[in-house]
Structures are given as structure tokens and as C-alpha cells.
Amino acid sequence: MPRSNRPRGRAARADDVADLDLSRAIAGWRRTETRRGASWNVQPVAASKSTKVYVCPGCGNEIEAGAAHLVVWRADGVLGDANDLEARRHWHSHCWKVA
Template sequence: MARSNRSRGRAARAREPHPELDVERLTAGWRRTEVRSGREWNVQPVTEAQAVKAYVCPGCGLDVEPGTAHLVAWRADGVLGDAADLASRRHWHTHCWRIGPK
């Protein structure tokens, strides 16, 4: 039978299961680990193209505007597990992360 290139439609997509949160997929890529003040952090850069939402930088309190390259950081050594650490990630201006929190 020939393969169809038509969309399967909304009803067919509604039956497909929603994928679970894949921590490995979300943390893959350019992620690196850094140690600051005795705590281990996962740090992952976000490119201009990937930055589509505004966030508040915890370092300076100003907005990280959409289209601005920045970093996402979260604890790597949290006691509640990877999913909880990933849920508490924060978006930092690159400069603010370099100079550290106030």
C-alpha cells in the first residue's frame, strides 16, 4: 500500500499518548556542570533562536527578553531528584551568571 502524506487530522492526534517529561532529552546538548559555593549546577546555553519567552533573571532582576541568548541553570545535586531540580531551573543573563548572584 502506498504511503499517504496527508495529515491524520485532529481526531487521530488526540488518541496519541502525550509524551512523558524526558529529563535526559531536556538536559542533553551543550549542558555542562559547574560548582559554585559548594553546590553543583547544570548550566545550558540558550541561543537567540531558542529564546522565545521573557524570563526574569535572578541575578539582576531584569527581564531576559525573547531573542536574547542566555543560560539556564538548575541544581545538579538536589535531594528531591532530577525532575524537581529541572522544574526549579532559572534563566540567567550570561553576564549575570558569570559574576554570580548578588
């Protein structure tokens, strides 16, 4: 009899799939960083999800549609989360690293 290459462990079940944190997968691995004495939410945007042109506040150049970049907003703003989200900015990844 030929050898089977299928794993012999437990099979993936629907319950296992439901346990995945879908919001984290969609969010693109958002993280919090501290810069210039403030906390910032930093969320990567994949090139395939980038559909508009933005201006990077770090260098003043355009971030072309289809280019991977970062979306950054305050994590500790005093005016609330809604205002912080409205004030979010799109940065080139390398510009954010040196900011």
C-alpha cells in the first residue's frame, strides 16, 4: 500500500475556523508606538488595498495608489477616539521610521 502524506492529527473543524480573530486579520496587524512623547496607532496598508493617492506628511510627496504604506493616528488624544480617527494620516513606511 502506498504511503499517505496526509497529516494524521485532528482535522480542521468549523469551530476552529470560527475561533480565528477575523478583525485582527482584516486590521492588518495594527500596533501602538510611542513617538515624540505621544502614543500612536500604526496600521499597515497592503499594496493591494491601497486604492487612492495620499500626500505623506513626512516628505510631502504623493503615496501612489497601489503602494504599501502606513496609516497613523493618535492613540492617546484628549478629544476622543472619533477625533483621532478623523485626524489620521497616511505615511510612507520609511518616512514614519525616521520621523
